[in-house]
Amino acid sequence: MKLAVWTYEGPPHVGAMRVATGMKGLHYVLHAPQGDTYADLLFTMIERRGHRPPVTYTTFQSRDLGSDTADLFRSACEDAVARFSPEAIIVGASCTAELIQDDPGGMAEAMGLPVPVIALELPSYQRKENFGADETFYQIVRHLAVPCARSERPTCNILGPTGLGFRHRDDVTEITSLLADMGIEVNVTAPMGSRPSDIARLGAAHFNVLLYPETAEAAARWCEKELGQPFTRTVPMGVGATRDFVAEIRRLVPEATAPSEAGLRLPWYAASVDSTYLTGKRVFIFGDATHAIAAARIARDEMGFEVAGLGCYNREFARPLRQAAKEYGVVPLITDDYLELEAAIEAAQPEMILGTQMERHIGKRLGIPCAVISAPVHVQDFPARYSPVMGFEGANVIFDTWVHPLVMGLEEHLLHMFRDDFEFSDEAGASHHGTAAARPAAAERAPEPAAEPATGEVVWLDAAERELRKIPFFVRGKARRNTESFAAARGVAQISVDTLYEAKAHYAR
Structure with a gap:
C-alpha cells in the first residue's frame, strides 16, 4: 500500500x-x-x-x-x-x-x-535508489578509471550528477562557471554527460568536486585512495557554504583566484525591508540529507528563519543529519514513512515546509506553504529555465523559491482582511468579469441549517469562523487547533468569538 x-x-x-x-x-x-x-x-x-x-x-x-x-x-x-x-x-x-x-x-x-x-x-x-546510483557509479569508476599523468593546468572532476537529479543540470553549469572564474578547468563531469572513455581519464585531474554525496561518495573515496585525488567535503548550497567551498578549493589549489560575487543578491534581499517581516518564521526541513542539512544552514544563518524540525529519508546519512539536528536544537527525524513525517510536521506547527514533492502534498493538507528543496520531485521541478540551487546564483534562486510562498501567503491574508469590503467580499464576482458574475447576495440565499455536533465535538459559530479567517493562513491552522483544544478542555461545545480570544490569551501566557 x-x-x-x-x-x-x-x-x-x-x-x-x-x-x-x-x-x-x-x-x-x-x-x-x-x-x-x-x-x-x-x-x-x-x-x-x-x-x-x-x-x-x-x-x-x-x-x-x-x-x-x-x-x-x-x-x-x-x-x-x-x-x-x-x-x-x-x-x-x-x-x-x-x-x-x-x-x-x-x-x-x-x-x-x-x-x-x-x-x-x-x-x-x-x-x-540512492545506494543503487552510488554503487553503480563506484563500480563503473573502479572498472574503467586508470592512473594517468596529471594535467599541466589545475583541473578537477565534478562527481555525482545523474539523470532525474534535483537541478543537477543547472548546478553543474553554475559550479563549472564558478570554477572557471577561479582559473580551474573541469576535466570530466560524471556520471552525467560523460562516456566510459571519459571515466578512463578521471586520473588526469588534480582533485574531485563531490557535489552529491548520495550518488558519488563511494567513487570519490576510491579515487582518493587509488588515484591520489583529494575531494571536496563542502556542498556549495547557499552563500556561506559556497564561500566555504571556495576556501576549500583554494587550500587544494593555492594559485586559484577568488570568484566574483557581483551577481549575488541573497544577502541584501534577505536584509531588506520587504523581507524582515519574515524573520523568525519557523520552518520544518525534510529531504535527502545533503539538501536538508544545507537548507537548515541557509534558513537560520542567511534567511533569519527558525529551524523547527529537520529530517531525511536516506538512512545511510543518518549520522551527519543527527549531528546537524543537534546544532539546531531539534529532534532528528530519519524516516521514509510519510505518515510519520506528517504527524511530526503537524506537531511542530511550522509556518513553512522545505521538503520534497511529498511534503508539498502534506502542506496542502495542513494548510502550510511548502518550497521544494530535494528529490523526489515532480515535473514542475525540472524547469525549462536556468534554475540552479548551488553556487551564488543558486543562492538567489533559493531566496526566490523560499520567500515567494510566504509572500503569496501575505497577499492571501490581505484579501481575507478585506473580505467584507464591497469589492472583495465573497458575494462579489471577479472584478474583470463585471457585476454580472457576482453571486447572489447573502440575504437572497436560503440559510443553511446548522449541523448538529457529534458527541465530544466542538462547533465553530459563524462569527468565530469569520474572525478566524482574519488570521494569516500560515498560522490559522495552529490557531484553530489551539482554540479547539482550549474549548474541549473546558467542556465548551460551541466556539464563539470570545472563546477564540480567550484561547489566544491562554496560549500567549
Whole structure:
C-alpha cells in the first residue's frame, strides 16, 4: 500500500538507471519482468527527457518462468551490443528478477562480449535508489578509471550528477562557471554527460568536486585512495557554504583566484525591508540529507528563519543529519514513512515546509506553504529555465523559491482582511468579469441549517469562523487547533468569538 501511495526512493536498479541515463555510450541490460519497464516514465515524463533511457529489458513473463530465463538474458545482451554499439555495458537484475537467481553478471562476463561488462550486485530488498546510483557509479569508476599523468593546468572532476537529479543540470553549469572564474578547468563531469572513455581519464585531474554525496561518495573515496585525488567535503548550497567551498578549493589549489560575487543578491534581499517581516518564521526541513542539512544552514544563518524540525529519508546519512539536528536544537527525524513525517510536521506547527514533492502534498493538507528543496520531485521541478540551487546564483534562486510562498501567503491574508469590503467580499464576482458574475447576495440565499455536533465535538459559530479567517493562513491552522483544544478542555461545545480570544490569551501566557 505504501508503494502505491508514495515512496521517497525507488529500488536500487532505478538508481543504476539514473547513472546510465546520465551517461553516453553506456548501456544497461536489466533482467526484469515486463512490468518493471515503468521506470522509463520517470525520465520521459517527469524529467521531460527527449529520449528513452539506454536500457534493454529482458521483460520475461510468467509463462517464461517454466523454461530457461537465462537464455532471455543472454539474447538481450547480444542484441543490445549489436544494436547500440556501446563502449561498455552494465548488467543487473530488478527486485523481481533477483528472486529467480539467474546471476546476470556471471552470465554476461562468460559471454565474451566485445565491450567491457560491469556486473552490478544491488540488494533490492535491503537497499534503495540512492545506494543503487552510488554503487553503480563506484563500480563503473573502479572498472574503467586508470592512473594517468596529471594535467599541466589545475583541473578537477565534478562527481555525482545523474539523470532525474534535483537541478543537477543547472548546478553543474553554475559550479563549472564558478570554477572557471577561479582559473580551474573541469576535466570530466560524471556520471552525467560523460562516456566510459571519459571515466578512463578521471586520473588526469588534480582533485574531485563531490557535489552529491548520495550518488558519488563511494567513487570519490576510491579515487582518493587509488588515484591520489583529494575531494571536496563542502556542498556549495547557499552563500556561506559556497564561500566555504571556495576556501576549500583554494587550500587544494593555492594559485586559484577568488570568484566574483557581483551577481549575488541573497544577502541584501534577505536584509531588506520587504523581507524582515519574515524573520523568525519557523520552518520544518525534510529531504535527502545533503539538501536538508544545507537548507537548515541557509534558513537560520542567511534567511533569519527558525529551524523547527529537520529530517531525511536516506538512512545511510543518518549520522551527519543527527549531528546537524543537534546544532539546531531539534529532534532528528530519519524516516521514509510519510505518515510519520506528517504527524511530526503537524506537531511542530511550522509556518513553512522545505521538503520534497511529498511534503508539498502534506502542506496542502495542513494548510502550510511548502518550497521544494530535494528529490523526489515532480515535473514542475525540472524547469525549462536556468534554475540552479548551488553556487551564488543558486543562492538567489533559493531566496526566490523560499520567500515567494510566504509572500503569496501575505497577499492571501490581505484579501481575507478585506473580505467584507464591497469589492472583495465573497458575494462579489471577479472584478474583470463585471457585476454580472457576482453571486447572489447573502440575504437572497436560503440559510443553511446548522449541523448538529457529534458527541465530544466542538462547533465553530459563524462569527468565530469569520474572525478566524482574519488570521494569516500560515498560522490559522495552529490557531484553530489551539482554540479547539482550549474549548474541549473546558467542556465548551460551541466556539464563539470570545472563546477564540480567550484561547489566544491562554496560549500567549
